[in-house]
Amino acid sequence: MLPKIQPALSDFYSDNAAPLTARIFSSIWKNFESKSKPRILDLGEAQPDSFNFYSEHACYLTISDCIQQLINLRWPKGDNPNQELTEKIEASIPFSNTRYDLILVWDSFNYIDPKILPFLHNHLLNFCTNKTIIHGFSYTSEYYPKETGIFKILDSDKIQHQVTSADIIRHSPLTPHAINKVMPNFKYARSVLMRSGLQEFMLTTK
Amino acid sequence: MFDINEMKKNVSDKFNKVTDTNSEQAQKHQIQKQETAIKSPVASTQLASIGPSIHFKGELTGEEGLIIDGKVEGTIDLKGNQLIIGNNGEIKADVYAQTIIVNGSLTGELHGKEKVHISKTGKVNGNIFSPRVSLEDGAKFKGSIDMSETKHEKPSDKHIQDNQLKRA
Numbered sequence: 001m002l003p004k005i006q007p008a009l010s011d012f013y014s015d016n017a018a019p020l021t022a023r024i025f026s027s028i029w030k031n032f033e034s035k036s037k038p039r040i041l042d043l044g045e046a047q048p049d050s051f052n053f054y055s056e057h058a059c060y061l062t063i064s065d066c067i068q069q070l071i072n073l074r075w076p077k078g079d080n081p082n083q084e085l086t087e088k089i090e091a092s093i094p095f096s097n098t099r100y101d102l103i104l105v106w107d108s109f110n111y112i113d114p115k116i117l118p119f120l121h122n123h124l125l126n127f128c129t130n131k132t133i134i135h136g137f138s139y140t141s142e143y144y145p146k147e148t149g150i151f152k153i154l155d156s157d158k159i160q161h162q163v164t165s166a167d168i169i170r171h172s173p174l175t176p177h178a179i180n181k182v183m184p185n186f187k188y189a190r191s192v193l194m195r196s197g198l199q200e201f202m203l204t205t206k
Numbered sequence: 207m208f209d210i211n212e213m214k215k216n217v218s219d220k221f222n223k224v225t226d227t228n229s230e231q232a233q234k235h236q237i238q239k240q241e242t243a244i245k246s247p248v249a250s251t252q253l254a255s256i257g258p259s260i261h262f263k264g265e266l267t268g269e270e271g272l273i274i275d276g277k278v279e280g281t282i283d284l285k286g287n288q289l290i291i292g293n294n295g296e297i298k299a300d301v302y303a304q305t306i307i308v309n310g311s312l313t314g315e316l317h318g319k320e321k322v323h324i325s326k327t328g329k330v331n332g333n334i335f336s337p338r339v340s341l342e343d344g345a346k347f348k349g350s351i352d353m354s355e356t357k358h359e360k361p362s363d364k365h366i367q368d369n370q371l372k373r374a
Binding site: 037045046048051052054055058059060061062063064065096098 | 338339340341342343345346347348349350351352353354
């Protein structure tokens, strides 16, 4: 039996919970204010609140809604697992001519198999410039929600995080070192630890 | 004894009652119609419609509003008019219209000169070009959105040919 996390996760992540104060996201956005049309690649699913935010800032936006697909990926048993994985990831985020300023991965890195992450890294490089930023969240606690959360951008410094499952799992926390290892062309540039144990981070290209 | 005056009175009373009932029903019917018209943009704007049993392949053009509850594959060009994809609508097409409302499923490019709206039952897989884009909670969307003011009209065949010549 897993011990209970105190305080309960629902105290932090629910409709009634106060939105997260996303300091890093806010600072990234401040840098975009001079840009006429920031280009955003959101790996999560479409959220009306976030949509309104992107609309207000006249972004060029791509919603790839691929997080669940990436989490479901397992190491292939075939003769050429590398190629098979590459093809599956390419199908999740189809190629385009666009290079993005910001890639939002939310909490997906906590759930994607660490063996799969380097393949995601390789594919994401196709969408990056030398100034692209990857923004995400990692759990620092050993126990965290069993499923990925829903993130809604309410404002440049306010993000609502809702857990979709009350169940928790025991997992190795995703350390900055681990992220640097699976994302070799990026560096763990900045992070902010929140009261809930969730850590906001940003990666910049090396 | 037969009293002609009493009979006239009875008939007159009955007639009045029937008329009252009819006018009440007519009034109710009228109110219902008005309410439906307010709730449904389809009734209020009298759009042309493609029913659920229709399967169309090719280029669909028109100069009036349209609601599609059937299947359409190809291109839809309604110029400055409204297009509503009904709950049963399944579209695999590039769409050009003034306003596009998606309640069903759509795969392709959406060019909304004024607005594109995806309702909670809507599912869109493709790119949207429109100055205003909104979606409801529960709506599914995968693709890119360009909210610039351009690219909302279908390029003419001549324009396409010119571009091809330039490329050649």
